[in-house]
Amino acid sequence: MAKKNAFYAQSGGVTAVINASACGVLETAREHRGQIGKVLAGRNGIIGALREDLIDTGKESRAAIRGLLTTPSGAFGSCRHKLKSLEDNRAEYERLIEVFQAHNIGYFFYNGGGDSADTCLKVSRLSESMGYPIQAIHVPKTIDNDLAETDNCPGFGSVAKYVAISTREAAMDVASMCETSTKVFILEVMGRHAGWIAAAAGLAAEEDGDAPHIILFPEISFSRDRFIARVKRTVRKHGYCVIVASEGTQYADGTFLSEAGTRDAFGHAQLGGLAPALAEMVSTELGYKYHWAVADYLQRSARHIASQTDVDQAYALGKAAVEMALAGKNAVMPCIVRGSGKRYRWSVGEAPLEQVANREKKMPRNFITRDGFGITPEAREYLSPLVVGEAYPPYRNGLPQYTRLKNISVPRKLRRRFTVS
Amino acid sequence: MAKKNAFYAQSGGVTAVINASACGVLETAREHRGQIGKVLAGRNGIIGALREDLIDTGKESRAAIRGLLTTPSGAFGSCRHKLKSLEDNRAEYERLIEVFQAHNIGYFFYNGGGDSADTCLKVSRLSESMGYPIQAIHVPKTIDNDLAETDNCPGFGSVAKYVAISTREAAMDVASMCETSTKVFILEVMGRHAGWIAAAAGLAAEEDGDAPHIILFPEISFSRDRFIARVKRTVRKHGYCVIVASEGTQYADGTFLSEAGTRDAFGHAQLGGLAPALAEMVSTELGYKYHWAVADYLQRSARHIASQTDVDQAYALGKAAVEMALAGKNAVMPCIVRGSGKRYRWSVGEAPLEQVANREKKMPRNFITRDGFGITPEAREYLSPLVVGEAYPPYRNGLPQYTRLKNISVPRKLRRRFTVS
Numbered sequence: 001m002a003k004k005n006a007f008y009a010q011s012g013g014v015t016a017v018i019n020a021s022a023c024g025v026l027e028t029a030r031e032h033r034g035q036i037g038k039v040l041a042g043r044n045g046i047i048g049a050l051r052e053d054l055i056d057t058g059k060e061s062r063a064a065i066r067g068l069l070t071t072p073s074g075a076f077g078s079c080r081h082k083l084k085s086l087e088d089n090r091a092e093y094e095r096l097i098e099v100f101q102a103h104n105i106g107y108f109f110y111n112g113g114g115d116s117a118d119t120c121l122k123v124s125r126l127s128e129s130m131g132y133p134i135q136a137i138h139v140p141k142t143i144d145n146d147l148a149e150t151d152n153c154p155g156f157g158s159v160a161k162y163v164a165i166s167t168r169e170a171a172m173d174v175a176s177m178c179e180t181s182t183k184v185f186i187l188e189v190m191g192r193h194a195g196w197i198a199a200a201a202g203l204a205a206e207e208d209g210d211a212p213h214i215i216l217f218p219e220i221s222f223s224r225d226r227f228i229a230r231v232k233r234t235v236r237k238h239g240y241c242v243i244v245a246s247e248g249t250q251y252a253d254g255t256f257l258s259e260a261g262t263r264d265a266f267g268h269a270q271l272g273g274l275a276p277a278l279a280e281m282v283s284t285e286l287g288y289k290y291h292w293a294v295a296d297y298l299q300r301s302a303r304h305i306a307s308q309t310d311v312d313q314a315y316a317l318g319k320a321a322v323e324m325a326l327a328g329k330n331a332v333m334p335c336i337v338r339g340s341g342k343r344y345r346w347s348v349g350e351a352p353l354e355q356v357a358n359r360e361k362k363m364p365r366n367f368i369t370r371d372g373f374g375i376t377p378e379a380r381e382y383l384s385p386l387v388v389g390e391a392y393p394p395y396r397n398g399l400p401q402y403t404r405l406k407n408i409s410v411p412r413k414l415r416r417r418f419t420v421s
Numbered sequence: 422m423a424k425k426n427a428f429y430a431q432s433g434g435v436t437a438v439i440n441a442s443a444c445g446v447l448e449t450a451r452e453h454r455g456q457i458g459k460v461l462a463g464r465n466g467i468i469g470a471l472r473e474d475l476i477d478t479g480k481e482s483r484a485a486i487r488g489l490l491t492t493p494s495g496a497f498g499s500c501r502h503k504l505k506s507l508e509d510n511r512a513e514y515e516r517l518i519e520v521f522q523a524h525n526i527g528y529f530f531y532n533g534g535g536d537s538a539d540t541c542l543k544v545s546r547l548s549e550s551m552g553y554p555i556q557a558i559h560v561p562k563t564i565d566n567d568l569a570e571t572d573n574c575p576g577f578g579s580v581a582k583y584v585a586i587s588t589r590e591a592a593m594d595v596a597s598m599c600e601t602s603t604k605v606f607i608l609e610v611m612g613r614h615a616g617w618i619a620a621a622a623g624l625a626a627e628e629d630g631d632a633p634h635i636i637l638f639p640e641i642s643f644s645r646d647r648f649i650a651r652v653k654r655t656v657r658k659h660g661y662c663v664i665v666a667s668e669g670t671q672y673a674d675g676t677f678l679s680e681a682g683t684r685d686a687f688g689h690a691q692l693g694g695l696a697p698a699l700a701e702m703v704s705t706e707l708g709y710k711y712h713w714a715v716a717d718y719l720q721r722s723a724r725h726i727a728s729q730t731d732v733d734q735a736y737a738l739g740k741a742a743v744e745m746a747l748a749g750k751n752a753v754m755p756c757i758v759r760g761s762g763k764r765y766r767w768s769v770g771e772a773p774l775e776q777v778a779n780r781e782k783k784m785p786r787n788f789i790t791r792d793g794f795g796i797t798p799e800a801r802e803y804l805s806p807l808v809v810g811e812a813y814p815p816y817r818n819g820l821p822q823y824t825r826l827k828n829i830s831v832p833r834k835l836r837r838r839f840t841v842s
Contacts, residue, residue, distance in 0.1 A: 014597050044600040072590055074597035081601065164820055169493055169722035172823065176435050176495035179465040180502065185718060203820060273697060275715075294696075296714035297606060301590035305725055307819060387819035398728060398808035399585055399624060402593065 003035060004106025006325070007049060008057070009042035010074040010141075011081075011112030011119070015155030016162075016303040017314035018141045019068040019075045019403075021111050024318025025139065026057055026065050035326055040103055040410055044077035046110070046119060050092060050420050052099050054410040067403030069315065070393035072303035075405050081420065083119045086129055095418045096123065097132045102413040107135050107325045111318075113142035113153070117333065118357040124331035137321040138333040138353055141314070143300045145196040148359035149351035150335030154317060155300070157310030157386035160200030162302040163189050163244070164387060166295065168204035171211030171242045174291075178240035184231060184282050186292040187212075188275035190299060191246040194363050195219050197299070200383055201244035202375035211242035213373075216278075218248030219363060220372035222257060227278075228285045230373060235288060245274055304400050308389020313346065320348045344385035424456060425527025427746070428470060429478070430463035431562075432502075432533030432540070435495040436576030437583075437724040438735035439562045440824075442532050443496060444489040445739025446560065447478055451486075456747055461524055461831055466500035467531070467540060471513060471841050473520050475831040488824030490736065491814035493724035496826050502841065504540045507550055516839045517544065518553045523834040528556050528746045532739075534563035534574075538754065539778040545752035558742040559754040559774055562735070564721045566617040569780035570772035571756030575738060576721070578731030578807035581621030583723040584610050584665070585808060587716065589625035592632030592663045595712075599661035605652060605703050607713040608633075609696035611720060612667035615784050616640050618720070621804055622665035623796035632663035634794075637699075639669030640784060641793035643678060648699075649706045651794060656709060666695055725821050729810020734767065741769045765806035 008025050010018055022041075029036045041055040042048030048055070055076055057065070068075055086093055099105075110120040117138050124136035140147050145156035167187060174185045191197040195217030202215055213234040216222060234241035250256045258274040275292035282290050313336055320334035331353045339345030367379035375383075393400040429446050431439055443462075450457045462476040463469030469476070476497055478486070489496055507514055520526075531541040538559050545557035561568050566577035588608060595606045612618040616638030623636055634655040637643065655662035671677045679695040696713035703711050734757055741755035752774045760766030788800035796804075814821040 010597075014594055047601065071593075073593035077597050077600060079598070079601040161819055165725050166719050166723075168820065168823070169724060170718040172492075172494035173435055173718045173722040176431075176498050177500070179498060180468065180500040187719075276694060276697075291717050292715065293717035293719050294713065294715045295719070296712050297591040297594045298587050298608075298714050298716070298719075301594040302587075303590060304586050309819075384818060389819065390813070390816055392811070392813070395811055397805060398582055398730075398810065399589065402589070 003037050005037040005104045006039045006107035006109060007042065007100065007105045008039050008109040009045045009048060009111065010076055010078040011045045011110060011116035012078060013143065013300065014074040014078050015141055015143050015300055016072040016158040016306045017154050017310050018111055019071045019073070020311045020314035021139050021141060021154060021318035022075060023065060023068040024315040025109050025322055028319045028322040032322070032326055036107060036322070037104070040105065041076040043407065045079035046081055046083070047079045047420050048077070049099050050095050050418050052102070052412050052414050052418070054103065055407045056410045059408040060405050064403055064405055069311065070303065070391070071402040072301045075403070076407065082115045083122050086122070093126065093130060097126060097130055098414060100132065100134065103410065106133065109137055109139055109321050111139040111141050113144065114147060114358065114360060117147070117353055121331060121353040121357045124353060135325050135328070135330040137325050137329065138356065139317055139321045140333055140335060143190065143197065144194060146194050146360045147356060148361050149333065149355050151338040151346065152336055152386055154310060154314035156196060157307035157313070158302065159190070159197055159299050160203070160383060161307040161387035162299050162305055163197055163201045163295070164203040165305060167201040167212050167242065167244055170293065171204065174240045174242060181289060182291045183235050183239070183288040184241050184243070184290040186243045186245060186275045186278050186290065188245050188247055188273065188292070188294045191218060192248040193218055193360070195246045195368070196363055198244050198246040199363060199367060199375050199379055200387070202379065203383055203387060209238050212244045213238065213241045214243040215374055216243065216245040216249040217368055217372070218246050218250060219365070220368060221252035222249050224281060228281060231282055232286055243278065245278060247274055249274060303393055303402070306391045307387045308391040309386055311391040316348055324350065424458050426458040426525045427460045427528035427530060428463065428521065428526045429460050429530040430466045430469060430532065431495040431497055431499040432466045432531060432537035433499060434564065434721065435499050436562055436564050436721055437493040437579040437727045438575050438732050439532055440489040440492045440494070440496045441732045441735035442560050442562060442575060442739035444486060445736040446530050446743055447486050449740045449743040453743070453747060457528060457743070458525070461526065462497040464828070465498035467502050467504070468500045468841050470520050471516050471839050473833050473835050473839070475524065476828045477831045480829040481826050485824055485826055490732065491724065491812070492823040493722045496824070497828065503536045504543050507543070514547065514551060518547060518551055519835060521553065521555060524831065527554065530558055530560055530742050532560040532562050534565065535568060535779065535781060538568070538774055542752060542774040542778045545774060556746050556749070556751040558746050558750065559777065560738055560742045561754055561756060564611065564618065565615060567615050567781045568777060569782050570754065570776050572759040572767065573757055573807055575731060575735035577617060578728035578734070579723065580611070580618055580720050581624070581804060582728040582808035583720050583726055584618055584622045584716070585624040586726060588622040588633050588663065588665055591714065592625065595661045595663060602710060603712045604656050604660070604709040605662050605664070605711040607664045607666060607696045607699050607711065609666050609668060609694065609713070609715045612639060613669040614639055614781070616667045616789070617784055619665050619667040620784065620788060620796050620800055621808070623800065624804055624808060630659050633665045634659065634662045635664040636795055637664065637666040637670040638789055638793070639667050639671060640786070641789060642673035643670050645702060649702060652703055653707055664699065666699060668695055670695060724814055724823070727812045728808045729812040730807055732812040737769055745771065
């Protein structure tokens, strides 16, 4: 088999550990120089391939590649670009083949979520559909934890850890002040379609009465009356109430609370978001003093408190992807398989991409309590091992030292430019 | 000198390290059992003294007291209650003396900010004003870093560290996605009257072009035009723009941006806050995709990433307070004194409370760049050592194990109840 180069790209929203997967891909590829030549990374994801904007990862030192293990965000840039079907945008596929051919690319490693799995699947079929021989392997990544076939998704464990810790800490703050000050605290977290991240906040509670007292999931229709009644009851019982709300919290008719807000004097929709909307309800109905926080990107970039389990898994899946390629695999995704014993164990399995692309793993209903405001022991059992271990980055002068790659461009070989639409 | 008991209370907004000061007070007092009997803590601050709601810290194990060193929030509860002057509320002072007398209290340790220093000063004068012999020592604490006489305030270094790290992490996230997604990110931080906390975000930048690109300080009048122009220029130059804004950002006429927002259909002021208000400006004027985060309590309770320097200083000041009491001092506050050398060194000094109470230390104008959007090398030199060192708490099952005290009440000795107004 002639030696081929590999293409690697990061796709979609970045995470605290997607670079750990990159590290796994790059270090493993370097161990097999006999079979894999260079690894060329797409600058800003698949767009980099379409634009022939490639990064020569071979120019990075061994230490820099290792540094990716402790560096958040996407070191090569990421993008949100889903390839259309071959029928709808044949030009994009022809361009990909043009670029791959020019750079002798025979391996395609795509590091992303559900949409990216679909793109990866389409690329994996280029051999049959367009006669270009390529092996495409998907490396899973998403804080949303909604990929099928894998027990959990790299990126999620670290967000889960961050949200659980932040909930515990802020709750202690509120508890110590509630006698004369803030009684209600609302933390808005990510999760447009599924409540995995909000559920993780439930890990903060260890004893009866511990925060969070209310979790709002996208899966459970929001009722203002039930919410207010629960807040009131909680404050009466415990003196304060901590609420963790998924950004996707919605009414029974599917309207997001974050969009159901009021309008300004010019009729513009209020940009306040979910947390302030909930705070206003509490204030109007109960008059309690409140505070709210919106974690936003802080939660998915918080490499300073990443889960060691998450980092280990992210690396392992990057490594496994290369090994699968070397074993001649195509259209597959390495995934996390949970052992059956009582003690948490995991191993790397292999899932066919057809089973992953365009599917969404919902949170099981039995992970949410019957009243819809909390998590069950089943959820706790599933979530708890994913946040275990502290994978601290190195520090200098009190701040984490994250790696900056040189990201040196590969000289272009094609005269034709391509505009990504 | 007859052995006297001590009273300790936490006051005002809590921090990641106020319990480290409590640890310093309690451990040091325990080393001097010959002079100091019990340390009784006020449940929910000074209110606990007025209500005769006292906690017997002697019931806590040595391990639990040590655990305070790594536990955020106020372990005994805090409150916002400023004693009025003797003329305005003599009843409160009489009540304090009644409670102190009943519990043989001769030492008063008050752990708080500027308002609390004033309360502490008033208590220190009870000997002369009301004939009750007591020594009152103030232990400084405030994330706002605005206390006079001390080089910096315990609590600030940890918030500073949290904000600088969060800014760096979120900025890396935005940088990796900006080609096709979010171009402007806004992080709202605390600081109603002074920009110390926002300034600390500036530590995240190490090289030219690094985030944060814009810092908004309460000290600098906000101009919508200048702000928008700077955002536009930054996005053109770097592809993205990260803004860190003090909650106290205000227009030249003193109106807070967070309050200058629009009103809803019922005429209620919008509760959206500063970050969404800035986001709306960016969206309206420039059309860039944006995200925003509000750190709120997360920033002041983030013990998981506390500054070691901050923890050390918080403990040292608690310890010094007890030592000052033993040395017969009254109406003083142990403070941080910065050494003059190039390498950062600090020691504990002593400040008269009269110099601390009701004074506010502003951020020097030369800490802010001339254009008003950044910090100067002077600011960096001042801030940088305060965030050094990582004082990680212990973890269990992936989450920090914070100490819960038993907080056992001291039996009441007085028949009279007192209602705090």
